[in-house]
Amino acid sequence: MTMKPVRVAAVATAAVLAPVVLFSSPAVAAGTADRGTVASATATASPASPAAKDYAHMSMDDLRVEVLTLMAKSPEKSSMRVYGSRALDKRTAEALVEFLEVGQYKAQEEDDRYAVLAILGKNPGRGVTRAANKALDGNAADLRYSLETGRYKAQEEDDRYAVLRLMTQHPSDAFRAAASKALDGGPAAVRQFLEVGQYQVR
Template sequence: MTRTTRAALLLAATALTPALLLSTPASAAVQTATASATASAPVDQMSDDDVRVAIARILADPASGRAVIREANKALDGTIADQRAFLETGYRLAQAEDDRVAIARILADPASGVAVKREAGKALDGTMDDQRAFLETGYRLAQAEDDRVAIARILADPKSGVAVKREAGKALDGTMDDQRAFLETGYRLAQGEDDRVAALRIIADPKSSAALRAAASAALDGTLEELRYFIAVGQYQVH
């Protein structure tokens, strides 16, 4: 297929309604990719042009992985029989290859928690459908399990301040998204609130030296990170 023809196909594909290819099984993804042109017709009932447009849409989808893009390009460079074979079976096999790579990366990520690694390992030991299901829903559910454990540990930590415990409790009573948001941003903001209270207490303490009060005031005027450093380390370095 020439570059001009391929470019024309990509232009036509991106002009159609975007397809949620990554979140559906292979057969449904192909049907979704060609819905506007074929009314979800099976591949063997699609015209040659519709087949090429369906593949072009897969190529244009930012969610398509390396293996999918590689095999889609091979199909477009081949015969119409190659292209139909890609839509019928090759797409799902290439997607499965990308899924395994994605899960392997999750397993190798030091930020992945115990539940995520447990479920990722199960998925890799399972079928293609198990791996797809893990990436679509299982990963987030396992991450939520790890999030709840992390928040429970924060609540149990005697060093956690009033604001941190307050916001951690709210997060545990909320949704998975609330819990993720707490760990990503809310925890640090609540910790900053506790740090400000601690710095103000240092300033108000008649036993604090002038140098310590000045350092606490400077920390209050700084960033959350500077304030955290002062509370955790800096205050003990002031003589």
């Protein structure tokens, strides 16, 4: 998705330049996806969620704070910042409410889709590739699930397959024993074996 340069209103600048809250990943993950480079991992309620706020009755100042908070939690060049900045630039309560009630969810879906595409761009294993393509064929919830959970499960699958393949290439008893121990130890042990352990046992 091609992003256009963003003109952030002066009132938004300080908050938008606050430290970005990046998506934290389990140790087994190969790394987070980037949105020029990382997609926003902001957890937001869906429009139908009981936790959704009553934006229509907020003051302009409170609406701005809500928008700026979402933008501050999202990386530069993300759709969340693009749409949020556009809403702020209109300087109307209607524009801010529309962003908070509708636009933020569209922005989050775009950012999540970009993040999944970024994962594919790193040429991952078969499991991660399959999970990413499945998410791209789905809806916003599928994309979020893939980024928060699915890709890590898929990475574990790929890692285990890689260890099994190494066992066929290095049939020594010592190597097989170390590989089997890693497979019995869970995702972190498998990842450690692939990154370090396999080079220590031949």
